[in-house]
Amino acid sequence: MARFLVMLLASVPLLAQAQLVGDPEAGEENAAVCASCHGMDGNSQVPIWPKLAGQHEDYATRQSILIREQQREVPEMYPIVADMSDQELADIAAYYEQQSLKPGVADEALVDAGEAVYNAGNDETGVPACTACHGPAGMGIPGAYYPRVAGQHADYTAKRLNQYRDGVNSGDDDAYSNIMVAVAKNLSDEEIEAVSSYIEGLHQARW
Structure with missing residues (x-):
């Protein structure tokens, strides 16, 4: 089991790309479009939609980009992020990272x-x-x-x-x-x- 995990982790290119730095103030304004599903404070009230409060900015940004590029299939979210830039997605992620998870x-x-x-x-x-x-x-x-x-x-x-x-x-x-x-x-x-x-x-x- 330990060997299996080591092999998996070794296959991952940690920090293989430059990470964007989000602006949480800009993200707060842009996050209004996300609030209907995830809540303005990132604490979704619907159990099948994830909480984003306190989530790492780099992870949330990467997932949003994957969805925008249709590499990760989330049909209900794609139309929302389809026209957002990498920076806008990073800003939203930075805002949600600063929110307190319930x-x-x-x-x-x-x-x-x-x-x-x-x-x-x-x-x-x-x-x-x-x-x-x-x-x-x-x-x-x-x-x-x-x-x-x-x-x-x-x-x-x-x-x-x-x-x-x-x-x-x-x-x-x-x-x-x-x-x-x-x-x-x-x-x-x-x-x-x-x-x-x-x-x-x-x-x-x-x-």
């Missing part, structure tokens, strides 16, 4: 199972631990395109894990999404449900 709550009945998958993976089926990329507290790695996941809606996380398990990526050359395809391919339905719930309540998880 924590979620995990289902207590799923905490033990979710905690096991998140912290240890599943050796028997070849599922690596989520902590390798997202950290024990779910904060990700800023500057390396590994997102913060703590507090994210369980429904959204489960949807993304199911997509990855089905082989959905952001292009065959995109190492980051292909890591998640490899990680998720052996997850069971029960593991996806449990780890997604655990992630939503990660702020109050037991250590």
Whole structure:
């Protein structure tokens, strides 16, 4: 398992491109168009739409560009970002990064199972631990395109894990999404449900 993760991580070109620096003040104005789905403060009220508050600017910018370039398929978002420049997308991401994430709550009945998958993976089926990329507290790695996941809606996380398990990526050359395809391919339905719930309540998880 450790060797598998090392091979995956080694395949990723960290900081392979110059990262844009967003202007949060400009982003606040442009974020008005995002508010109907993600909330003006980045705390989406709809569980299938992700919370953006506190998300790393570099990650959110990159994902928005992938959607604009139709490498990541999000039909409901594409028309909104289609005509935005890289800088405008970085500005919006910078604004949302500065917002405070409102924590979620995990289902207590799923905490033990979710905690096991998140912290240890599943050796028997070849599922690596989520902590390798997202950290024990779910904060990700800023500057390396590994997102913060703590507090994210369980429904959204489960949807993304199911997509990855089905082989959905952001292009065959995109190492980051292909890591998640490899990680998720052996997850069971029960593991996806449990780890997604655990992630939503990660702020109050037991250590």
